[in-house]
Amino acid sequence: MDLEQTAVALRLKNDQLGQENDQLKSILSVVKENIDLRARMQSFNKDTLEELTVCSISGTEPLTQWQRTFDEKQFRKDLQQTKPKWEHRSSSPIDFKSFIQSSLHTDADETAERHSPRTDVPLDSKAPKRLLGEICYQLDRRILSYIFQGHSRLYGFIMANIPNKIIEVSTHPLTGKVDQGYQLHLTQRHAELVERLSQRGYKEALHPPFTEFIVNTYGILTERPSEHSTQEMDYNNPDFLKKVIMTTAPRKLHKDLLVVLTCLCMMAEMDRKPLLFW
Known part of the structure; x- marks a missing residue:
């Protein structure tokens, strides 16, 4: 009887740990999605900067591309300015x-x-x-x-x-x-x-x-x-x-x-x- 009770307790504990592991995975998925988004934004802004530099040297201004990317650049700037300081x-x-x-x-x-x-x-x-x-x-x-x-x-x-x-x-x-x-x-x-x-x-x-x-x-x-x-x-x-x-x-x-x-x-x-x- 003691062995059966122990087995039941172990199964319950295993189920509990499984649920907690799922919660941690859910939080980690948020982390990975945000990191991927930030990486893509960095790559996108780098390409945009290179294009603007080339256009500046040639004397042309890519107004259409600039208008398309203005919101993304402003959003990234706001993110950098609003990062909370932590200790x-x-x-x-x-x-x-x-x-x-x-x-x-x-x-x-x-x-x-x-x-x-x-x-x-x-x-x-x-x-x-x-x-x-x-x-x-x-x-x-x-x-x-x-x-x-x-x-x-x-x-x-x-x-x-x-x-x-x-x-x-x-x-x-x-x-x-x-x-x-x-x-x-x-x-x-x-x-x-x-x-x-x-x-x-x-x-x-x-x-x-x-x-x-x-x-x-x-x-x-x-x-x-x-x-x-x-x-x-x-x-x-x-x-x-x-x-x-x-x-x-x-x-x-x-x-x-x-x-x-x-x-x-x-x-x-x-x-x-x-x-x-x-």
């Missing part, structure tokens, strides 16, 4: 972040342009995108704070190294003796929290690298809102944050960002603190 805030490899970062800006910028300006979105043009990273950053820190409740400083703690950190903090730095009771306590807190989060769509194999990717791509808020201000109320309003996700993030990211927001709301209820807590 590397986690352990992800720089090259991996650079590879996927640029692929998402086109979709996000086009989505923002299709919607007219809203009075309930912050005036800072970078704030909505940074809010995406802030939501993910806040969830990661709340999870770490919950597991390692007795540690006020979490420098060097990231979602990817939770098991290693559990071993580290439960081992005496001088004698190397492991406090088995404390290690079991932390391991159980971790497992229980992941189980509660999974009930809201959180997947341990998918969402930690996903939130890290979002933070590295969009950054986090650089300034906290003034106390009791309208901005502070908005930032702690789940409906407002959901609207920011739907109007700012690429469509392919909506589902997982909404899962992250739902989990953050759960963590805020547990620790009785605002959604965005500094």
Whole structure:
């Protein structure tokens, strides 16, 4: 009977990993499509520049070709001017972040342009995108704070190294003796929290690298809102944050960002603190 139960559990786990793998493939497909588009645009603009140079030397001006390519050149210029600045805030490899970062800006910028300006979105043009990273950053820190409740400083703690950190903090730095009771306590807190989060769509194999990717791509808020201000109320309003996700993030990211927001709301209820807590 034990073997049968183990087999069933393994099959369920395999199905879960298969679904998570499909989600990662979907995100990667967006990346590849955008990279291919940017490569074709670069090649197209290079050919156009060479043709304009030849025409300039010969004293002629290709008006028809120039009119055809004006929109594409302006679009590329706008893309270069609106790339958000980011800060590397986690352990992800720089090259991996650079590879996927640029692929998402086109979709996000086009989505923002299709919607007219809203009075309930912050005036800072970078704030909505940074809010995406802030939501993910806040969830990661709340999870770490919950597991390692007795540690006020979490420098060097990231979602990817939770098991290693559990071993580290439960081992005496001088004698190397492991406090088995404390290690079991932390391991159980971790497992229980992941189980509660999974009930809201959180997947341990998918969402930690996903939130890290979002933070590295969009950054986090650089300034906290003034106390009791309208901005502070908005930032702690789940409906407002959901609207920011739907109007700012690429469509392919909506589902997982909404899962992250739902989990953050759960963590805020547990620790009785605002959604965005500094």
